[in-house]
Amino acid sequence: MESLKKSIKYPVILYIAVLSFYGCKKNGVAPSTTVSASKVAFGVQTVNSVAILPASTNTITVNSLTTVPQITWTAGIANITKFKFEAKRAGVEREFETSNLMNVDLFALSPSLVTTTIDTGTYKEIEIKLVLTQSADTTALPLKLTGSFTNSQGVAIPVELDLNANLEIKAEAQNVVVSAAQSLQTIFLLHLDKISAGITASDLNSAVQTAGKIIISSTSNANLFNKILQNVSNIGDSKFEEKNNGDNSNDGSHGNGSNG
Numbered sequence: 001m002e003s004l005k006k007s008i009k010y011p012v013i014l015y016i017a018v019l020s021f022y023g024c025k026k027n028g029v030a031p032s033t034t035v036s037a038s039k040v041a042f043g044v045q046t047v048n049s050v051a052i053l054p055a056s057t058n059t060i061t062v063n064s065l066t067t068v069p070q071i072t073w074t075a076g077i078a079n080i081t082k083f084k085f086e087a088k089r090a091g092v093e094r095e096f097e098t099s100n101l102m103n104v105d106l107f108a109l110s111p112s113l114v115t116t117t118i119d120t121g122t123y124k125e126i127e128i129k130l131v132l133t134q135s136a137d138t139t140a141l142p143l144k145l146t147g148s149f150t151n152s153q154g155v156a157i158p159v160e161l162d163l164n165a166n167l168e169i170k171a172e173a174q175n176v177v178v179s180a181a182q183s184l185q186t187i188f189l190l191h192l193d194k195i196s197a198g199i200t201a202s203d204l205n206s207a208v209q210t211a212g213k214i215i216i217s218s219t220s221n222a223n224l225f226n227k228i229l230q231n232v233s234n235i236g237d238s239k240f241e242e243k244n245n246g247d248n249s250n251d252g253s254h255g256n257g258s259n260g
Contacts (some may be wrong), residue, residue, distance in 0.1 A: 001129045003092075004070070007243075020094075025192045031165040033149075035096050036119075036120045036180045037078075037117050037118065037119055037120065037180075038117075038118055038119075038120050038178050038180055038182070038183050038184070038245070039115050039116070039117060039118065039180060039183035039184070039245070040085060040096065040115065040116060040117075040118040040178065040183065040184040040185075040186060040188050041113040041114065041115040041183065041184070041185045041186065041243075042083035042098055042101070042113065042114055042115075042116075042187075042188065043101075043104075043111030043112055043113045043185070043186070043187050043188065044078060044080065044101075044104055044111060044130060044187070044188040044189075044190060045106065045107075045108075045111050045187055045188075045189055045190070046073070046076060046104060046106045046107055046189075046190045046192050047189050047190065047191055047192070047237075048191050048192060048193040048194075049072060049073040049074070049147070049192045049193070050070055050071070050072045050073075050193060051070060051071045051072075051193040051194075051195070051196045052068055052069075052070050052193075052200065053069045053070055053071065053190065053196065053200055053201045054200050054201065054202070055069065055152065055200065055201050055202060056200050056201070067150060067151070067152055067153065068152075068226065069149070069150060069151055069152050069204075070149075070150050070203035071147060071148070071149050071150075071159060071196050071199075071204075072147045072150070073145050073146070073147035073149055074146060074147045074148070075106075075107055075145070075146045075147070076105075076106035076107060076143070076144060076145040076146070076192075077103060077105065077106065077138040077141075077143075077144050078101075078104040078106055078132070078142065078143050078144075079100070079101075079102050079103065079104070079132075079140050079141065079142055079143075080100060080101040080130060080131065080132065080142075081100050081131040081132060081133040081142075082097050082098050082099065082100060082105060082131045083098045083101075083114065083128065083129065083130055083131070083186075083188070084096070084097050084128065084129040084131060085097075085117075085118070085186070086126070086127045086128075086129070087123035087124060087125055087126040087127070087136070087176075088123065088124050088125045089122065089123050089124075090120045090121065091118065094119070094123070095117050096116055096117075097116065097117070098116045099116075100114075101113075101114045102140070103140075106145075108192065110148075111166065111187060113185070114228055115183075118178055118184065119178070120178050120179055120180050121176070121177075121178060122175060122177050122178075123176045123177075124174065124175050124177070124179065125174075126172060126173040126174070126176060127170060127171070127172050128170070128171045128172075128173070128186060128188060128236075128238050129169065129170050130168070130169040130170075130188050130236065131167075131168055131169045132163075132165070132166065132167040132168075132169070133139065133166055133176055134164055134165050135164060138164070139146060141164050141221070142163060142164060142165065142167065143161070143163040143232075144160070144161065144162055144163070145160070145161040145163075145192070145195075146158070146159070146160050146161075147159050149201075149204045150212060151201060151204070151205055152201060153256060155209070156213070157204075157209070157213070157214055158212065158213040159197075159204075159213070159214045159215075159216065160213055160214070160215045160216065161214070161216045161217075161225075161228065162215065162217040162220075163217075163225075163228070163229070163232065164217070164218065165218075165229060167229075167232055167233060168233060169188070169190070169232060169233055169235065169236040170233065170236055171188060171189070171236040171237050171238040172238075173238050173240065176240055180245075181244065181245060182242045182243060182244055182245060183242075183243045183245055184240060184241075184242065185240070185241040185242070185243050186233075186238060186239075186240055187238065187239040187240075187241070188236060188238055189236070189237040189238060189239060190235050190236065190237075191235045191236075191237060192235065194231060194234060194235045195228055195231050195232060196227075197227075197231050198226065198227045198229070199224060199227055199228070200233070202239055203223075203224060204224075207224060208220060208221055216228065251258045
C-alpha cells in the first residue's frame, strides 16, 4: 500500500511542475523580468560666455566702431530646484527627478552633480529640464551672472544679472542607453551668448548704472531684464557621458543634445 501511494504521488508532482512551466508562458513569450536600475547624475556648466552685440537695433555691422561691443560673462551662481529627465523607454513615457542643487558655480571646471536612480534601457525622445524657482531670499537667487560690457570705445563697464523668477530651461536629445554596468552623467550646458539676444550696445550704453555697474533685474533696467527673461528658456543644451560604476573615468560619450 505504501509503494502504491508513492507511485501516485510522484506523477502528480511531475504533472503540476509541467503545468507550472507552461502556465508561465503565454503565446510563446517568456515571463518578463524585473528591470534593473542604474544611476543618472546631473550637473550644469556654461559655454560661449562672450556675446557680440550689434551697435543698435537697425545696425548689424560694426566695422566703423573702434571696438566691437560685447558682453563677457565671467562668473555665475545658480540655485537649482531640480532637474527633470523625461523620455520614452520601450514606448512608455518615463520621468525621473532630482533633489535641489544649491550654490552651483557655473564656471567650475568640474561641475557639481546631483544623482538619482534610473531604470536601465534605451531612452528616446529625451527632454531634460533645469527648474529654477523664485526665491524670497535675495542672497540665494535662482541665477546670478556677473561680467562686463565693453562699449565701442573699448571701455569695460561691470554688468550684473540678478534673475529671480520661476523658469524651466529645456534641452532635447535623441537616443541614450542606460546600463547596469555604467551610470549616466548628464551635463546641462548654458549658452550664455544667447541670453542677450535682442539687446544692443546702444541699450547698454543708455542703461542705468548703480555705483558704476549695470545691474539688470526686475527692478533695475527692467527693459533689459524682460528681454533676457524671454531668452533664458532657450539657452539650454545637453551632453551625456557614460561612467563605469565604481570608476571616476569617462568611458564614452553620446554626444551633445540640442534644444532645437
